[in-house]
Amino acid sequence: MPFLxxxxxxxxxxxxxxxxxxxxxxxxxxSREFAQIELPASGRLIAYTIVRSPPKEFAQVAPYAIGxxxxxxxxxxxxxxxxxxxxxxxxxxxxxxxxxxxRVNGDQGIIEYxxxxxxxxxxx
Amino acid sequence: MVKLGDVAIHGYGGxxxxxxxxxxxxxxxxxxxxxxxxxxxKTVAGIDEDAATMAVEAARTALRRAGIDPRKIGAxxxxxxxxxxxxxxxxxxxxxxxxxxxxxxxxxxEFACKAGSExxxxxxxxxxxxxxxxxxxxxADAAQGRPGDALEYTAASGAAAFILGKPDHGAVAEIEAWxxxxxxxxxxxxxxxxxYPMHAARFTGEPAYFRHIIGAVKSLLENDGYSLSxxxxxxxxxxxxxxxxxxxxxxxVGQEKVSPGLIANLVGNTYSACSLLGLVNVLDQxxxxxxxxxxxxxxxxxxxxxxxxVLDGILEKRDLAPRLAELIEDKIYVxxxxxxxxxxxxxxx
Amino acid sequence: MAGVYVAGVxxxxxxxxxxxxxxxxxxxxxxxxxxxxxxxxxxAIYVGCALSEPLQGQMNLGALMAECAGLxxxxxxRMEAAEASGAAALYAGFCDVASGRSEAVLVVGGEKLSDGLSEEVSxxxxxxxxxxxxxxxxxxxxxxxxxxxxxxxxxxxEEGIPFFPVISHEHAEGVSHAQYPFKISLDRVLESPFxxxxxxxxxxxxIGDGAAAVILVNEDLARRxxxxxxxxxxxxxxxxxxxFDREDPLRLxxxxxxxxxxxxxxxxxxxxxxxxxxxxxxxxxxxLCLESGGFSPPGEAGKLAMKGEFSLSxxxxxxxxxxxxxxxxxxxxxxxxxxxxxxxxxxxxxxxxQLDNPRVGLTLSLSGVGxxxxxxxxxxx
Numbered sequence: 141m142p143f144l145x146x147x148x149x150x151x152x153x154x155x156x157x158x159x160x161x162x163x164x165x166x167x168x169x170x171s172r173e174f175a176q177i178e179l180p181a182s183g184r185l186i187a188y189t190i191v192r193s194p195p196k197e198f199a200q201v202a203p204y205a206i207g208x209x210x211x212x213x214x215x216x217x218x219x220x221x222x223x224x225x226x227x228x229x230x231x232x233x234x235x236x237x238x239x240x241x242x243r244v245n246g247d248q249g250i251i252e253y254x255x256x257x258x259x260x261x262x263x264x
Numbered sequence: 265m266v267k268l269g270d271v272a273i274h275g276y277g278g279x280x281x282x283x284x285x286x287x288x289x290x291x292x293x294x295x296x297x298x299x300x301x302x303x304x305x306k307t308v309a310g311i312d313e314d315a316a317t318m319a320v321e322a323a324r325t326a327l328r329r330a331g332i333d334p335r336k337i338g339a340x341x342x343x344x345x346x347x348x349x350x351x352x353x354x355x356x357x358x359x360x361x362x363x364x365x366x367x368x369x370x371x372x373x374e375f376a377c378k379a380g381s382e383x384x385x386x387x388x389x390x391x392x393x394x395x396x397x398x399x400x401x402x403x404a405d406a407a408q409g410r411p412g413d414a415l416e417y418t419a420a421s422g423a424a425a426f427i428l429g430k431p432d433h434g435a436v437a438e439i440e441a442w443x444x445x446x447x448x449x450x451x452x453x454x455x456x457x458x459x460y461p462m463h464a465a466r467f468t469g470e471p472a473y474f475r476h477i478i479g480a481v482k483s484l485l486e487n488d489g490y491s492l493s494x495x496x497x498x499x500x501x502x503x504x505x506x507x508x509x510x511x512x513x514x515x516x517v518g519q520e521k522v523s524p525g526l527i528a529n530l531v532g533n534t535y536s537a538c539s540l541l542g543l544v545n546v547l548d549q550x551x552x553x554x555x556x557x558x559x560x561x562x563x564x565x566x567x568x569x570x571x572x573x574v575l576d577g578i579l580e581k582r583d584l585a586p587r588l589a590e591l592i593e594d595k596i597y598v599x600x601x602x603x604x605x606x607x608x609x610x611x612x613x
Numbered sequence: 614m615a616g617v618y619v620a621g622v623x624x625x626x627x628x629x630x631x632x633x634x635x636x637x638x639x640x641x642x643x644x645x646x647x648x649x650x651x652x653x654x655x656x657a658i659y660v661g662c663a664l665s666e667p668l669q670g671q672m673n674l675g676a677l678m679a680e681c682a683g684l685x686x687x688x689x690x691r692m693e694a695a696e697a698s699g700a701a702a703l704y705a706g707f708c709d710v711a712s713g714r715s716e717a718v719l720v721v722g723g724e725k726l727s728d729g730l731s732e733e734v735s736x737x738x739x740x741x742x743x744x745x746x747x748x749x750x751x752x753x754x755x756x757x758x759x760x761x762x763x764x765x766x767x768x769x770x771e772e773g774i775p776f777f778p779v780i781s782h783e784h785a786e787g788v789s790h791a792q793y794p795f796k797i798s799l800d801r802v803l804e805s806p807f808x809x810x811x812x813x814x815x816x817x818x819x820i821g822d823g824a825a826a827v828i829l830v831n832e833d834l835a836r837r838x839x840x841x842x843x844x845x846x847x848x849x850x851x852x853x854x855x856x857f858d859r860e861d862p863l864r865l866x867x868x869x870x871x872x873x874x875x876x877x878x879x880x881x882x883x884x885x886x887x888x889x890x891x892x893x894x895x896x897x898x899x900x901l902c903l904e905s906g907g908f909s910p911p912g913e914a915g916k917l918a919m920k921g922e923f924s925l926s927x928x929x930x931x932x933x934x935x936x937x938x939x940x941x942x943x944x945x946x947x948x949x950x951x952x953x954x955x956x957x958x959x960x961x962x963x964x965x966x967q968l969d970n971p972r973v974g975l976t977l978s979l980s981g982v983g984x985x986x987x988x989x990x991x992x993x994x
Contacts, residue, residue, distance in 0.1 A: 144749065145361045160746060167853070178363075187767075189759030189809045191751060195736035198751040201311060206756040206809075208764075208857055216857045218752045218760075223282045223310055225596055231767070239320040239361050240312040242749060251348055253357065254749065256312065258282075261586050261594055 144254035147179040147217075147237060158215050181237040182260060183211035188221060188229055197243055209235055209257055223258040234260040265443045265483045271388045272435035273572070274332065274398065275427040275581065277325025278544035278588040279318050280420075280531060283308040284595045285603045287417045293600045294412050302417050302504035306532025308598060309406040309421035311606050315344040315536075316354045318423035319404035320361040322537075326400070326425040327362055329436065329581040334362045337427070338396030339369035341386055343379025343403045343536045345454070345461075347372050358402065368396065376452060377501055378562025379403060380424060380536040385568055387428045388439055398429040405535035408607065410460035418504055420532025424540035436578040437547065439570055440555075441490070445479035446566030453564060468563065473507055477559045478514065480567035484557065490571055492517055496554040499525030499542040501561035503533045511559075524549060525556075530592055541588065543572075548587040552576045614878075617710045618835040618842040619991065620717075621650025622953035624825035627792040627941030629727040635662070635669055639723035639824040640681035642946075646826035647682070647719065651840050655828065656715035658682070658689035661702030661722035662945035664737040665691075668729045678721060695741035695980035696894065698722060699825070699948035700849070700987030707847045710829050717834055723824035724943035734820055741981030742854060755817060755895070757856060757982050759809035762897040765863055765912075766811070773915020775802045777896040778815055778938045780923055785935025787965055790950075792821045792941035816896040818942040825949035827956070841960035845952070847989040848874035854984040865905035867986035868977060872906045875975070875988040883907055886990075887971035888958060889929065890951035892979045893936045902977050903931075906988075925966060933958060933966045951976035952989055959993045 142148035143160040150159045152166040153173040165172055187208040194202040205221035207229075221229065222240060235257040242254040285308050287301035309318065319342050327334060340355040347354050355370030369390070373379040380403015387399035402425040409419030431438050451472035454461040464472075477500060484490055498521050500508035505528055512522040525542035534541055539560040546556050552574050559569040598606065623645025625638055633641075639660070647655070660678050665671045675689030694701035699722030706720040726734050738754040739747070747757065765771065779799050785791040797815060805815035835842045850870035856862045876882065889908065893899035900914035908929060909917050917923065923931040934940045934954045937947060955974035957963045971993070978987045 141745065142363075144745070146363055148363070167858075187760045187763035189756050189763065189812070190807065191753065191756050191809045192806070193735065193755065193808045193814075194732060194751065195739050195753045196730070196732035197736060199732050204751060206750065206752045206760070208760045218747055218750060218757075218855070218857065220750050220752075222312055223596075239317050239324075240310075241314060241317060242312070242751075251314075251316075252749070253317065253361070261590060 145239070147181060147255060149177060149179065150174040151177050179215055180212040183209045183235060185231065185233045185235050186210050205229060207235070207257060219255060219257045221258065222256045228259040236260040265441050265489050267441050268388060268392065268439050270431065271391045271428055271439050272431035273426050273437045273439065274429050274435050275326040275330025276425065276436065276544055276547050277322045277329065277585060278422070278424045278541045278591065279321035279325065280307045280422040280534070280591050281309045281313055282594060282596050283310060283598050283606065285598055285600070289600055290417055302506070303532050304529050306418055306420035307422055307534065308603055308606055313421065314348045314406050315346045315404040316348050316357045318406065318421065319354060319358050319402045319425065322404065322423035322425035323358050323362050323400055323402060325585045326427045328585045330427040332398055332427065334364040337364045337367060337398045337400050339387055339390050339399040340364065340367055341371065341373055341383035341401055343373040343375065343383045344405050345374055345376055345379065345535055346406045346408065375566060376562035376564050377535045377538050378560040378566055378568055380540050381558070381560035381568040384426055384428070384570070385442060385444065388442065391428050391430060398427055401426045401428065403536035403540045405537055407533065407535045408460055415463060418533040420534045422531065422534030422537040422541055424537045424544050434577050435575050436581050437572050437574045440573050441484055441571040443480050443483035443569045444566065445476050445483065447476070449565035451563045451565055472563060472565050473561050474511065476565050476567040477501065477511055477561050480569035481515070481557070481559050484569050484571055494555055495557045496521065497525055497546045497550060497556040498522050499539055499546055499556060499558045501539040501559065502526055502528035502542060505529050527592065545588045547578065548582060548589065550574045550578070552578060614711045615713060616832040617707050617845050618830050618832065619827050619845050619952065619956050620652065620830045620835060620838050620842050621646050621828040621840050622826065622956050623649055624790060624950055624953055625823050626790045627821045627823035627943055630725065630822040631727065635665060635671065635723055635725040636677045636681045638725065638822060639678055639721050642723065642824035642826040643678065643682040643719055643721045646828050649840060650828035650830070651838050652717050652828055652830065655684065655687060655717045655719040657709055657718045658684060658687055659702040659706040659718060659720045660689065660691040661699035661949065662691060662724060663693060663695055663698045664724065664944065667737050668733065669725060682719070694985050696944045697948060697978040697980040697985055697987050698945040700978035700989070703948055703952065703989060704847050704849055704987060706829050707845065710831050717828060717830045719826060719828055720949060721824060721826035722946035722949040724945045725822045726820045726943060727822050731820060741984065747855060754981065755809040755812055758895040758897055759812045761856060761862060761901065761982065762811055765897060768863065769912030771915065773919040774896045774900050775799060775813065775816055776915060776918045777893055777899040778802055780918060781893055781932045781936040781938040784925060784933055784966060785939030788934050788940060791935045791939055792819060793939045812895060812897070818894050818937040821941045821943055823941055823943035823946050823950070825946045825953050827949055827952050842994070843956050843959045843991040844994045845989055845991050846875050846878040847987065848878060849985060849987045850874065851985045852983055854981065856982045863901060865901050865983035865986065867983050868902055868905040869907065871986040871988035875990045879990045879992060881973055881990060881992070885973045886929070886975050888933055888955065888968060888974045889931045890955055890974070890976040891931045891936055892977050893932060893938050894942060898979065898982065902979070906977065925968065930968055933963065933968065948976060948978035948987060951978065952991065955991045959991060
């Protein structure tokens with residue numbers, strides 16, 4: 141899935157609404173013209189939580205962190221947060237997209253990969 | 265030795281996880297002395313990382329430097345001994361993640377620690393023949409050490425990626441020459457049903473590592489080859505700190521030419537990425553005109569050796585991505601129990 | 614549109630009904646409602662249930678209910694709108710009667726959450742978001758609420774938000790059908806462990822089983838029945854499923870629209886509302902419902918709660934039988950418990966929690982974090 145792997149999506153040419161799936165019509169203005177874009181891979185953390193009582197698919201990796209991130213172009217996305225020290229989970233912290241395992245379906249099923257965000261290496 | 269000169273590196277990238285475990289922490293658990301560890305510390309992949317995820321990170325870094333349209337990459341070869349699927353190529357996962365699909369070639373390679381460098385050799389051939397415009401060669405491993413075994417101190421995780429194409433003014437380095445030396449030498453191996461590899465202890469030294477590296481390197485130096493005075497950096501496969509220094513000593517080359525490419529002490533042995541990460545570290549500091557001799561080693565056994573000449577292009581491209589040294593410095597130490605939790609893949613099922 | 618009336622209600626206690634199965638729990642509530650209304654039959658059945666497929670491996674609940682309630686032959690549909698499935702069934706039943714097609718319909722909602730482990734229930738709830746986006750990431754209902762809580766806290770502070778469960782529990786004391794009929798203190802809420810920081814365990818509704826049913830009739834039948842009647846209106850609205858796609862995640866547009874529409878339908882104003890059955894699946898959602906619905910200025914709901922505004926003796930009593938937190942929240946049944954409880958208040962059958970001559974009540978039922986909102990208004994006529 142382009143969005144889950146590389147933050148790729150479709151932006152409405154008329155109203156700018158970002159869709160993380162291929163739309164039939166724009167969810168905001170119902171127009172049918174879209175530009176394919178990749179969202180910026182960095183942004184800042186505007187809210188986060190630690191999921192401690194997880195749904196069954198994530199039972200083995202709890203507790204895990206979920207963040208609301210405002211990317212550098214203003215788009216807001218939800219992501220798991222990874223590789224952080226406790227003091228790095230801060231409001232406004234710079235974060236960057238990485239490619240990680242999201243779910244594994246036992247020993248026989250597919251490994252599902254996708255994006256997560258972690259504290260940005262380059263602090264600038 | 266085969267003279268090349270018509271294939272170049274356009275982008276390069278290294279990736280190591282944030283987590284580290286100190287050798288003395290492992291030693292503490294197994295009752296081993298505080299001194300005489302093969303490395304000081306090694307990288308540990310996070311619970312959500314594997315050879316594929318690390319390959320993607322390294323590839324993305326290489327792509328940032330190369331600045332090319334990923335759809336022009338015609339082949340992606342990932343060398344690994346810890347590929348996530350027994351059947352399903354890692355290369356296509358990388359291709360999708362960097363926006364290179366549909367690509368043409370994407371099989372996975374295995375030759376212990378030299379699978380990544382062999383990928384470079386193969387991609388070079390495809391580029392030179394004109395079969396592909398650009399190719400991506402990656403070495404990536406999330407190596408597992410058998411708990412309590414000597415190799416547990418060094419089995420580490422990391423990835424290195426190189427985008428090759430025809431030489432042009434954008435390229436960062438040219439591959440001038442290449443040689444290979446492989447024989448059937450079972451110094452280190454793993455059967456499919458076993459989780460951890462077996463190794464033949466001291467046999468992995470002289471008849472294996474040294475014989476093959478020196479065999480490949482000699483091929484670059486003799487006859488119409490290079491003299492060591494023409495080489496500014498030597499990068500060897502580094503399963504520990506001692507072995508590469510021993511090769512240097514044998515070749516009568518000063519440590520100062522080997523140290524920049526020797527990162528094992530703080531990184532460990534990243535297997536298929538091992539010598540390649542040493543190369544990345546050198547590319548992060550080398551100047552145009554300087555030459556690098558890279559010699560990998562893979563158990564089973566073989567070595568690929570290359571002479572690489574740095575070009576002007578590196579000055580513009582180097583800082584388009586963080587240097588490996590920044591990743592080496594950016595670390596979170598874990599204790600042995602956390603290390604087991606992270607590396608025991610039972611949890612992420 | 615012709616008038617629709619609630620003529621009778623029935624419900625079970627909310628608990629872990631280990632010895633009952635879903636359809637019979639619903640049948641019990643359904644028969645109670647039929648008897649309460651005094652109707653001899655119904656023209657159609659509307660069933661509300663959210664998770665019967667993943668938890669019970671059961672679909673086709675409409676036909677099943679018809680059989681269990683002894684009403685084989687009647688048309689029967691199951692509606693789903695995540696945690697507002699009961700409200701969706703109510704909406705459909707309402708339209709059936711209002712259109713003139715049916716004289717009387719049975720609307721019954723039920724859920725047997727104890728058939729799943731709590732992680733399975735969480736997983737089920739996560740289906741109210743996009744399964745390949747929020748669901749794929751593991752951003753479950755509690756995580757989304759927690760993120761909203763953080764944004765709320767940044768903008769307004771969080772004073773008073775954890776007080777909502779205290780109010781709900783206070784009202785549930787002594788209520789025979791409530792799952793947790795006891796008081797809890799604010800301290801106890803604040804000491805409970807985090808479920809998703811900063812949301813605490815005692816700020817979220819529990820897991821229980823239950824079924825509730827109402828009988829909706831037309832004006833004509835209403836006049837002929839001797840049971841108390843309440844005129845009902847219902848409206849619904851949607852919003853972007855992902856709360857962070859909305860212009861302001863702290864403004865639940867679906868709630869505002871649904872409330873405005875139902876007030877318009879009923880020709881009523883906010884000030885006439887005597888009581889609200891609030892969707893307090895989490896404390897923060899309760900606050901957002903009140904603020905978005907226009908019953909509290911933005912950022913003030915928690916403070917008003919602490920001042921007693923929403924208590925039984927307050928200006929706008931909420932959750933007079935304990936709400937989702939203390940009475941319980943068996944998803945598909947919840948909205949019907951809400952309607953039944955308002956009906957009991959209007960019919961002066963609310964027992965110890967009886968308000969003084971209430972005339973208009975409002976219920977609010979949400980799917981997920983406000984992807985859809987259903988507002989129903991009941992009037993004593």
